[in-house]
Amino acid sequence: MNEKLTIEQEKLVTDNMKLVYYHVNKLQVNPFVINNKDDLVSEGMKGLIKAARTFDPTKCKFATYSTRCILNEIFMFMRKNNKRGPNMSLSMVIGTEDGSELTLGDTELLADNSMREQIEHDEVTCIKQQMLEAFLSKCRPREREVIDLLGKGKKQAEVAMQLGLSQSYVSRIFQKFKDKFGKYRKRNEDFYAA
Numbered sequence: 001m002n003e004k005l006t007i008e009q010e011k012l013v014t015d016n017m018k019l020v021y022y023h024v025n026k027l028q029v030n031p032f033v034i035n036n037k038d039d040l041v042s043e044g045m046k047g048l049i050k051a052a053r054t055f056d057p058t059k060c061k062f063a064t065y066s067t068r069c070i071l072n073e074i075f076m077f078m079r080k081n082n083k084r085g086p087n088m089s090l091s092m093v094i095g096t097e098d099g100s101e102l103t104l105g106d107t108e109l110l111a112d113n114s115m116r117e118q119i120e121h122d123e124v125t126c127i128k129q130q131m132l133e134a135f136l137s138k139c140r141p142r143e144r145e146v147i148d149l150l151g152k153g154k155k156q157a158e159v160a161m162q163l164g165l166s167q168s169y170v171s172r173i174f175q176k177f178k179d180k181f182g183k184y185r186k187r188n189e190d191f192y193a194a
Contacts (some may be wrong), residue, residue, distance in 0.1 A: 009052040020044035047073030
């Protein structure tokens with residue numbers, strides 16, 4: 001991962017550094033965040049650089065993709081360090097509001113689940129698509145052709161007829177693709193962090 005960034009990648013990083021600070025500042029304020037702010041920013045910057053290296057502009061917006069990469073690095077750092085500290089519960093009281101207790105689960109960060117879930121879904125879809133594209137680029141042309149047609153909703157028999165293959169051969173290609181892609185995903189899920 002010590003390879004040098006291209007000029008375009010460097011520009012993506014320098015133009016989007018504020019995103020890292022934004023996400024670190026949006027974290028729930030607690031002693032860990034206060035005491036480790038510089039480390040959290042460093043981890044976020046690693047995520048931003050990783051996003052710049054792997055970004056494909058045909059798949060999604062850079063801000064969407066880099067947000068997921070930044071947060072993944074920050075959260076991995078927090079999880080790694082959380083093993084040493086106490087567990088936090090959503091019912092943990094973090095203050096009072098209008099005389100009633102305010103819990104971690106009541107915070108704005110967790111309150112708007114539908115919007116957060118939609119953003120996470122879009123980001124995960126984008127990351128999975130980029131992972132699939134990276135994997136497909138390493139496949140043989142015949143495999144890519146079969147997978148592309150199947151991905152467009154064609155049945156195996158239709159693909160076989162269009163490409164002049166037997167349906168059982170198309171089925172074997174698809175099954176091998178699924179197996180290989182599953183292994184590829186497991187090996188690379190930390191990198192893509194889906």
